[in-house]
Amino acid sequence: MISVLFAVLTALSNGAASVLQRRAARTVPDSEAMRLSLIGHLVRQRLWLAGIGLVIVAAVCQAVALATGPIAVVQPIFVIELPATLLMAAFVMRVRLPRRVRYGVAAVTLGLALGMASAAPGGGSTSVHGVAWIPALILTGLFEAVLIGAALGSRGNPRGALLGLAAACGYALTAALMKDAMARLEGGGGAAALLTSWQLYATAAAGVGSLFLLQNALQAGTLVAVQPMLTLGDALISVVYGVTLFGEELRTGWWLLPELVALVLITAGCVELARSPLAAGNAAPPAPRVR
Numbered sequence: 021m022i023s024v025l026f027a028v029l030t031a032l033s034n035g036a037a038s039v040l041q042r043r044a045a046r047t048v049p050d051s052e053a054m055r056l057s058l059i060g061h062l063v064r065q066r067l068w069l070a071g072i073g074l075v076i077v078a079a080v081c082q083a084v085a086l087a088t089g090p091i092a093v094v095q096p097i098f099v100i101e102l103p104a105t106l107l108m109a110a111f112v113m114r115v116r117l118p119r120r121v122r123y124g125v126a127a128v129t130l131g132l133a134l135g136m137a138s139a140a141p142g143g144g145s146t147s148v149h150g151v152a153w154i155p156a157l158i159l160t161g162l163f164e165a166v167l168i169g170a171a172l173g174s175r176g177n178p179r180g181a182l183l184g185l186a187a188a189c190g191y192a193l194t195a196a197l198m199k200d201a202m203a204r205l206e207g208g209g210g211a212a213a214l215l216t217s218w219q220l221y222a223t224a225a226a227g228v229g230s231l232f233l234l235q236n237a238l239q240a241g242t243l244v245a246v247q248p249m250l251t252l253g254d255a256l257i258s259v260v261y262g263v264t265l266f267g268e269e270l271r272t273g274w275w276l277l278p279e280l281v282a283l284v285l286i287t288a289g290c291v292e293l294a295r296s297p298l299a300a301g302n303a304a305p306p307a308p309r310v311r
Contacts, residue, residue: 023089026081027097028104033078035101036108040071041238079227086199087206092141092268095195095258096132099251099286102293103128121296127289135282138275141259144268147203148196152265160193168233171240180241181249183233188253190230195254196261197223248290252283 085094103125110117117125164186171182201219205211214220237246262268271279 023085023094024097026085026088027094028100030078030081030085030094031098031101032104032108033074033081034098035105037071037074037078040067040074041235075231082195083198083202086195087146087202090141090144090262090268091195091199091266092139092144092259092262092270093136095192095262096136096141096255099128099132099255099290102247102251102290106293106296118296120292124289124292124296127285128293129289131282131285131289134278134285138278138282139259139270141262141268141270144262144266146199146206146266148200148265153200156196156261156265160189164189175240177241177245180237180245183237183240184246184249185253187230187233187237188250189257190226190233191250191254192257192261194223194226194230195258196265197226199266242294244291244294247294248287251290252287 082094106117106121107125167182167186167189171179171186174182197219201214201217201223204217204219205214234246234250237250259270263270
């Protein structure tokens with residue numbers, strides 16, 4: 021229950037941060053794409069800094085969640101970040117959610133519940149054994165290189181989607197490294213073992229790289245193109261890491277059918293929600309009430 025609670029808190033923080041960063045990134049000219057000067061433009065904007073603050077909060081909550089539960093349980097819960105953020109935005113701005121957005125929220129929620137119940141992830145170890153990280157890091161690097169290379173050869177939404185998937189892969193890797201690093205803290209070595217582990221510094225590097233890719237994804241394409249790739253990619257790739265690196269288990273066989281239905285529901289819901297003006301931060305303020 022602790023891991024689920026902190027996973028939900030992580031999703032809420034990440035969802036709000038994504039919307040704030042999207043609004044800030046859209047003000048950056050296209051000429052700054054894939055350059056470090058992009059960050060220079062963003063750090064002068066309060067919205068982007070607020071988003072970074074929420075990212076830090078999310079990182080702390082995610083560390084607690086991963087330290088207390090399987091990665092295949094924690095990471096998929098993050099698919100609720102977009103619907104939760106839209107609900108909070110509608111409440112704060114006193115905007116009534118359109119029917120299609122309500123359907124999107126219902127689709128994502130039902131899809132997550134169906135997927136978790138069908139897959140029933142669990143088991144596994146708290147750390148990665150042996151040299152299993154070597155092939156994992158090599159394959160991840162090759163996958164990222166292919167995605168970034170394809171993104172550089174495209175523009176608009178295709179670039180945003182490819183970079184969004186690359187960022188998702190980076191965030192999934194960050195989660196796996198973070199879980200392995202936290203295991204050092206709990207393994208009896210205490211803070212010294214954590215601070216001397218290469219996983220801790222690899223977590224920071226992967227997180228910064230993923231953040232850079234996400235900013236470029238949001239700057240290149242619309243939220244409709246980026247968010248589904250980011251949300252689903254993070255969940256699915258994290259499950260792969262959980263199974264291959266930590267030995268976590270999922271149901272297979274005929275359970276794959278409801279799991280596929282769950283993916284379809286989540287995908288459709290994410291696309292519908294990303295189209296909402298609330299997700300892009302473009303919703304108009306409520307009209308003044310007649311006295």
